Amino acid sequence: MKLGFSTLSLFMKSFEEWLEIASRDGFNMMEILCEGPHTWPRIALSFGPEVFQIFESYDIDIYLHSPTIDMNPASLNPGIREETLIQTKETIDMAVMIGAKAITTHPGLIHRLEDRVREMGKFYSVETLTEANQYAKDRDVLLSVENMPNRYAYFCNTAQEHSYFIKETGAHATVDLGHANTNGDVKPFLSLENISYYHLSDNNGEKDQHLSLGEGNLNLNLLKGIDNVIIELNNYENVLKSREIFINSRGS
Ligand SMILES: [Zn+2]
Numbered sequence: 001m002k003l004g005f006s007t008l009s010l011f012m013k014s015f016e017e018w019l020e021i022a023s024r025d026g027f028n029m030m031e032i033l034c035e036g037p038h039t040w041p042r043i044a045l046s047f048g049p050e051v052f053q054i055f056e057s058y059d060i061d062i063y064l065h066s067p068t069i070d071m072n073p074a075s076l077n078p079g080i081r082e083e084t085l086i087q088t089k090e091t092i093d094m095a096v097m098i099g100a101k102a103i104t105t106h107p108g109l110i111h112r113l114e115d116r117v118r119e120m121g122k123f124y125s126v127e128t129l130t131e132a133n134q135y136a137k138d139r140d141v142l143l144s145v146e147n148m149p150n151r152y153a154y155f156c157n158t159a160q161e162h163s164y165f166i167k168e169t170g171a172h173a174t175v176d177l178g179h180a181n182t183n184g185d186v187k188p189f190l191s192l193e194n195i196s197y198y199h200l201s202d203n204n205g206e207k208d209q210h211l212s213l214g215e216g217n218l219n220l221n222l223l224k225g226i227d228n229v230i231i232e233l234n235n236y237e238n239v240l241k242s243r244e245i246f247i248n249s250r251g252s
Helices: 015-024 041-046 049-057 078-098 115-138 159-169 177-181 236-249
Strands: 003-006 029-033 061-065 102-105 142-146 172-176 195-200 229-231
Touching: 003 061, 003 236, 015 029, 015 049, 029 229, 041 078, 049 078, 061 078, 078 102, 078 115, 102 115, 102 172, 102 195, 115 142, 115 159, 142 159, 142 195, 159 172, 172 177, 177 195, 229 236
Parallel strands: 003 029, 003 229, 029 061, 061 102, 102 142, 142 172, 172 195, 195 229
Antiparallel strands: none
16 A cells, blocks of 8 residues: 655655655655745756656655645636646646656635636636646646535535546546545545545544544545555644554554
């Protein structure tokens, strides 16, 4: 089984420190959050190919989470969509340099809660992500679109809409189990087609709280068969604690 953590839990460390910690603690997978000062793709790429050589020394599957703060592939503003596409492409370029398996991105959101605005945003998001997926395909990288918490403003907030996005854009799916849990029913997300990997955290079934496993009501019995799991918490001690609970819940 492949199991790892998001660098969200060890913010502001170097590539080498993250790889050392992952290998010391026996993880075989890691997701780099590309929002930090040295992991933002445009900056990271500007340092030149040497900074990525370190990844060759470790047998750890790398995944990238593209910048999503202030980005929006569904924006009604063409300039924001364009910048979102540029930064997604830069993340794909970084994935090529690292030899990363896939990059995750978000489907975006609307800022006016009306059906007709939502339909328009959905059209734009599919358009932006289809172009990003083509760029990824041409470079042998998987683009993976993540499901979002259960709020009207967010796209891919149901398994049905997530499936629609995957089919329309040709991208793969990152299934965030915490986000799925806010939807009430996790199961339909587990049977989506083309799932590349999972984000794992717990919550009370309403808010995306990023709790350690067992502190919320996520049903771990549902997760028995899944592989390629990134524990996504903002504290590394809790990552280790959650790993124990996750492994025990599978009944080794
Ligand atoms: Zn995400």
